[in-house]
Amino acid sequence: MTARLRLAAAAAGAFALALLPTVSQSSTTGTATASAARPAVHPLRHAAPADDPVLAAPLPTSQCVTQLHRACYSPLQYRTAYNLDPLYRHGITGAGRTIVIVDSFGSPTIQHDLDVWSAHWGIASTQVDVVQWGQVPAFDPKNSDMTGWAGETTLDVEAAHAVAPGARIVLLETGVAETEGPTGIPEMMSGINHLVDADQADVVSMSWATSEAEFPGFGQGDYTSLTTLRYAFQNAARHGVTLTASSGDGGGDSTRLDAAWPAGDPLVTAVGGTELTLDDQGRRTAPDAAWSGSGGELSKVFARPHYQDPVRSVVGAHRGTPDISMAGSPNGALWLYSSYDPANTGWTADGAGTSESSPLFAGVVALADQAAGHRLGVIDDQLYALYGAHAKGIVDVTTGSTGASGYTAGPGYDQATGVGTVDAARLVRELAQF
Numbered sequence: 067m068t069a070r071l072r073l074a075a076a077a078a079g080a081f082a083l084a085l086l087p088t089v090s091q092s093s094t095t096g097t098a099t100a101s102a103a104r105p106a107v108h109p110l111r112h113a114a115p116a117d118d119p120v121l122a123a124p125l126p127t128s129q130c131v132t133q134l135h136r137a138c139y140s141p142l143q144y145r146t147a148y149n150l151d152p153l154y155r156h157g158i159t160g161a162g163r164t165i166v167i168v169d170s171f172g173s174p175t176i177q178h179d180l181d182v183w184s185a186h187w188g189i190a191s192t193q194v195d196v197v198q199w200g201q202v203p204a205f206d207p208k209n210s211d212m213t214g215w216a217g218e219t220t221l222d223v224e225a226a227h228a229v230a231p232g233a234r235i236v237l238l239e240t241g242v243a244e245t246e247g248p249t250g251i252p253e254m255m256s257g258i259n260h261l262v263d264a265d266q267a268d269v270v271s272m273s274w275a276t277s278e279a280e281f282p283g284f285g286q287g288d289y290t291s292l293t294t295l296r297y298a299f300q301n302a303a304r305h306g307v308t309l310t311a312s313s314g315d316g317g318g319d320s321t322r323l324d325a326a327w328p329a330g331d332p333l334v335t336a337v338g339g340t341e342l343t344l345d346d347q348g349r350r351t352a353p354d355a356a357w358s359g360s361g362g363e364l365s366k367v368f369a370r371p372h373y374q375d376p377v378r379s380v381v382g383a384h385r386g387t388p389d390i391s392m393a394g395s396p397n398g399a400l401w402l403y404s405s406y407d408p409a410n411t412g413w414t415a416d417g418a419g420t421s422e423s424s425p426l427f428a429g430v431v432a433l434a435d436q437a438a439g440h441r442l443g444v445i446d447d448q449l450y451a452l453y454g455a456h457a458k459g460i461v462d463v464t465t466g467s468t469g470a471s472g473y474t475a476g477p478g479y480d481q482a483t484g485v486g487t488v489d490a491a492r493l494v495r496e497l498a499q500f
Contacts, residue, residue: 120412124186124401126346130415137398138415139344141187141228144393144400144426146348150229152491153433159232160432166261166270167223167425168254172196172239173216173406174205176223183224183403184231192227194235197266199257202241207407216406221417222273222425224402229429229490232436236266248281251295259298262305268435270302271428272311272334273421275326278367289367292327299333306441310428312420313338313388314361317469318481323366329387330363332371335445336387337423338362338483339394340463355466356475356482357395360420362387362468363481373450377479389446391463391483392426394419430490437498448500452493453485459493462486 119134130138145151153159173179177194184191206212223235238257242250254272261267278284281292302309311329313336329336339360343352368385370378380386393400400417404410435441442448453460463483467474475482 118414118416120410120414122412124413124415127344128346134415136396136415137342137344138401139342139348139393139398140401141189141224143344143346143348144228147342147344147350148229148392148430149489149491153437153494154231158433158437158494160230160429160436161232163230163268163432163435164234164236164266165226165230165425165428165432166236166238166258166267167219167226168238168240168258168270168272168274169215169219169222170240170242170250171202171205171212171215171219172198172237173219173404175405176219176237179220179404179406180223180227182405184227186403189227189231192231192233192235194223194237196237196239197257197261198239198241199260200241200253202239205406207409213407217404217416218273218421220402220404220406221400221421222271225400225417225422226271226425226429226432228400229426230432233429233432236261248276248291248295251276255295255298259301262298262302262307265305267302267305267307268441269308269310269428269431271425272309272328273424275312275314275329277324278327278330278365279324281327284366292367296331296333299328299331303333303444306443308428308431308435308442308445309334310337310424310431311335312361312424314363315339315359315419315421316361317359318362318472319469320363320473320481321471323364323384325363325365325367325385325387326361327367329361330365330368330385332368332385332446333444335427335449336389336484337420337427338388338391339420339423340391340483340487341395341466342393342398344398353465354461354463354487356391356463356468356473358466358468358472360388360391360394360423360468360472360482362473362484371446373446376450376454380479380481386481388481388484390427390449390460390485391487392423394423427488430488430494433490434494434497437494442497442500445497448497449485451500452496453479457492457496459489459491459496460486461489
């Protein structure tokens, strides 16, 4: 049973959070193009009925390509692609660690859906403890804001569980309606802060974001409306809690200083998206490439953190994103199961976007926490040190590019994929021994 705890939000008058730019995605090519409007008003995960039919059971990748005209993957294929099985054989599953997922509204059927999803793939399910922060309204399957967030919640929870099946999951639900800019973030920050203080978080994954430019005062060079919200991240850092966040689905923008937040915060690991090309068993038939829709920018608010000194020739004086990347392309989406909408209960190949990338990497961090026997904290320090040491757990991504104004992947660090992607068995060991 899902444990539901209703807690009073500390921040009064909190509203909703705006997400990254609205994008149009091509399921056949995995491309994304940013809309004219900079802010978006819905989660980074997009449901397109023509591309995401609800099925009674998942299809193998070869049938997806034939019937849906794009690839779709199972968590078992990810186990092979990211070299996770050697960890599982040694009992490194994320056991004893807690991944916090932060979403508005949540999903009323998340425990049931994770149980069904896990059973289908022969994976042990896990407890999802739901913390309702603020006045979370009753779920209405006819409310598009709620169903959008329920889909996001499903993706976040199932993706994290795909990598760290032994980890406990805490779903932090906030009772906000999605609008634009910083609205709603105060409630999310107070909820994260509470869980950190309560020792209920080892890793926090955030598959939402807003442009720095949407915070009041940005145009005048006054960033206090953003920086005053960092207290939860600073508290997390003091407690050794790792924070991960989606880098965005707008394709990146190399023409302006304006990063996605929280991904652009120096205390957060920004996770970009790649496109995997796998056979039915999860073996790569081509190297990973930068997903064209993955976000990546330079921050105007934050200067280059010390851990990015080795890549100063790329990022200059500014905090650059992303830091690292994992699967995110719609051409290779993760199979999801959901039942929050009675009219659309079943399986969809709909786990994509950097909304997928962040919880996948949060799962890797949970594995490393278990292997190390302690929390890893602000993991960017270790990632860039390992990158500089040419560690085998970090796999360079040298092909592909992001949006029309984005970046091209090449040897070494770039703002298409950061330091690259992961060989989990090696990276977890390297992080644990750091």
